[in-house]
Amino acid sequence: MLTLTLKEALQQIRQGKLSANELLEKCIQRQSKIKELNAFITETPDVAREQIKQISDSSTLKGLPVAVKDNFCTKNIRTTCASRMLEKYIPPYNATVVQRLYKQGGVLIGKTNMDEYAMGCGSIDSIYGPVRNPWKYKYKMRKVEKSKTAGPATQSTLHDKQRLGTRGTHSSAAQHDEVYNDDSDWFISGGSSGGSAVAVATGSCFGALGSDTGGSIRNPASYCGVVGLKPTYGHVSRYGLIPLVNSLDVPGIFARSVDDANILLNCIAGHDVNDSTTISDDFIPQQLYDEPSVKGLTIGIPKEYYVKELSDEVKQVWCDIADMLENNGAKVIQVSLPHTQYSINTYSIICACEVASNMARYDGIEFGHRADNNESTESLYAQSRHEGFNDVVRGRIFAGNYFLLRQNYEQYFKKALRVRRLIHDDFTRVYENGIDILLTPTTLSTAPSYRWFSQADNRTRTAEQDVFTQPINMAGVPAVTIPIRLSEDSLPISLQIIGQKFKDYEMLNIAKFIEQEVKFEHLKLNDIAHLS
Amino acid sequence: MATFMSMRFTSCKLCGHPVRRGIVNVSKLSKRYKATKLKQADTLVWEPVIGLEIHAQIAANAKLFSGASSQYGGAVNTQVSFLDSALPGTLPVLNKRCVEAGVTTAIALGCTINKVSRFDRKHYFYADLPAGYQITQQNHALANNGEFKYFVYGKYETDCVEKSARILQLQLEQDSGKSLHDDIAGRSLIDLNRAGCALMEIVTAPDFHTGSDAKSFVRDIKMLLVTLGTCDGKMSEGSMRVDANISVHKPGQPLGVRSEVKNLNSLTSVKKAIDYEIERQISVLENGGEVINETRSFDVDTGETLPMRDKELKQDYRFMPEPNLPPLRLYYTTDKSPSGTQQRVYVDILEKEIPMLPRDKRNYLIEKYGLNSYRANFIVNALAVELFDDLVKGKNIKSFSDFLMHQFLNLISQRDLTVAESNVMSSDIDKLYEWYQHRELSLENIQKIVTGLIEKQGASAREIAETLDLWQINDEKYLTDLCKQIIEENPKHVAKYKRGKKRALDRLIGQAKQKSNGKADLSTVNDILIKMMKTGAE
Known part of the structure; x- marks a missing residue:
């Protein structure tokens, strides 16, 4: 029952073959079964049970359970951002996207785990502990022998340290050697919205909300083998989303199919008077085609995404899908996004600046953690902030304040904004030249192991993990990641489809076409049956 | 008799000065005047240069970026939206009315209106600033480059001169909350009712040279805002607060280091603080010291300016564009862009709606009644044009304007009131003038009655005259x-x-x-x- 897509479940409820109440109870059971994966910070089965009583038959979501990343405000339900600072924070209002899901008949099954304040790409920097990827959990189902990973391993020797710069010496491909056949290790979910990705992948809910600033939806969706949609900036309201980088944050969706993602997008998108950056044009929900086609479309393959660190398997998948599209009548051509290489550094600066600013409100006065310090107002601030934030958050605050100092502003922040404009213009130019969508990998490889991943710091990992996802946020265009097939290691490999501004539906139709062609086999739920 | 009466008035043609009762000794005054002149001559080598920042709270029902009420005097922390307390996830939404008020004011100040302006975050930690930053307009303000003409009164009515100051910028920004310090319990309490209220900050060029110039400018600009309805001008309630940047230098030499005196909330404080600061700086420099670039506060009780605590010293505000607000675009009805007209602010429509401005009213009084510019300005500033128009009919203009100025308008302006706020009926003024003409009341006692009318609301002029036994004895x-x-x-x-x-x-x-x-x-x-x-x- 839990392997159904949202669309199928809705259909069966409409036909009277399934009851929403029954489905909810199944999901609650599943949710408690996967506790070990640490996907949820706060489970809210009782909230869902209350909500489902009020659901009308005509509602879109008919009481199907959804999960929400713990950086969206939920009225009367604590919202922690996985931080000590907000450990006890109970918002007095709902984020617009949460409110809209409720209104459309979604019920809240829980608030999902994440990196503290969404700063990270592994969902391991949470005060509640790391999220674990359900695929091949504890390697119990491991099929592949060590020798078969020789490909990626040898590839790591190709690494050019100069090219890597500050990304550290750990290659994304070297992982399997170090952790191989070790049952105490597991794969990371990706992040920062890892909890939402795991919740959807394990069948604990039929869809989930996440936020994507540099790849925080697409990265975990890719690693967990689910669909991850980052809509166009301005298409979905950020009101009630506790910000990371206001100018890049986009609320988005985890789903088991492209159609599901579209159904949920229709529920949450559109202008919001509370968010002045949402577009004011009337929003008209659209359905995807039953049988979309790519005939006559021009698909761009950005050459800058063809990097040395890219694992052979992912590269192969990328090529195969490009060929498949060509075989189905699309024109596939190589394009250039020349400023891609500057994106990560630009992002570091803009992110740090906005973080420094956004975090200024956490002084322990109006809300949030307040230290036990009565010496002076300043020392109260300092201690509350020191205790409340982890070192990743504090590091970005320091960096941001440095970049914003009068003597540094031009050199760092202003320059970063100019480069961001160039990155944005790269995409504009490509689309103006007749490209309909871009096809790229979502991540360099399949999900890395926790042991390997945690050997480098947050900054290093962010720089390497977000390399394919992060420029999209700079450009504000929509992107969706869909699982294509399993690696030889039986881990999901996904590709990213990058669309044009406010042409989210066109992009999703193409994603749906690919989805229908590849018939990705979702996580078999009995794979995680050994969980308590 | 008529000659005598006018002689009495000649001796009190000294307005814009503190309460002056009874017969004024002219010779004594002129001596004092000479003394000041002499003192000025001593310090003439130093030229003070003053620029002002006027923070005027925009008269609007709601705050600049939230729907919370901006009314003055609400119970503590009852007018606070989620945004005002900076709850995580909240976003600012610009209040159209505040933009309109800013544009209207900018037009009246002759500013260039910027069709695109932007909002910035200005960061500093203070308990009454919940977000840790103020949303303001730093580099791309709503309007720039205006000019405002104002009158400086002198010792005599005929000394009244018109001056002009350049307006560098008019920007929209948020107000902060209020900190209340409980010294006994050693704690601070925060009231956020004012946090997020809309302010227009009007920044002038350093075009003033005395406290009196600055005060006169503030007085007249306040009247402009009140006339426009964009600010209620109630300085005592904090609706208008003035920061003054003051430096002194010797003519021909570069400008001196300036200090900033913050939060002046009355016309008297503007003048006193600036004059004090000028003298202080001169004395520092004459004694071989250096003026420090610092923020100072004004102590109303001692009349001194004092350096503010360390943390309020000049700091790096780490300005950053506000990412949650798109650029603010203004339109003209002639602009070609048809869609989404509802939320737009049209400059030309606002321009047409601008009421008769103080300067127009002043010119009207001067042209129609031959009043001098001092009187015209005074009547305009007391919002007494209509009253004057009504009551002067059939009366001697000179005699009536003398009477109105000295027996009524002076008294209410000393209390910082306008005619409407004074609660004095125009019929009472008319009656008092009649009694005065018929020598039934002395000027002295007329003032007592007017004071009574202002202070004991509800009583008629006749009742007060009877109760206090004030009728003139002509026997x-x-x-x-x-x-x-x-x-x-x-x-x-x-x-x-x-x-x-x-x-x-x-x-x-x-x-x-x-x-x-x-x-x-x-x-x-x-x-x-x-x-x-x-x-x-x-």
């Missing part, structure tokens, strides 16, 4: 007896007068006023005394 016999008594009791002054010291007469008249409780008809007393002393009828 010849009583006045003659009174004069006799005074002459007997003051042989010294009589002798002085007879020796030709005309000023001695004032002392004697003063006695008559005192003895009769202000009720004696002083012009008759004046005549009787002169006659008595001339004839020697003792």
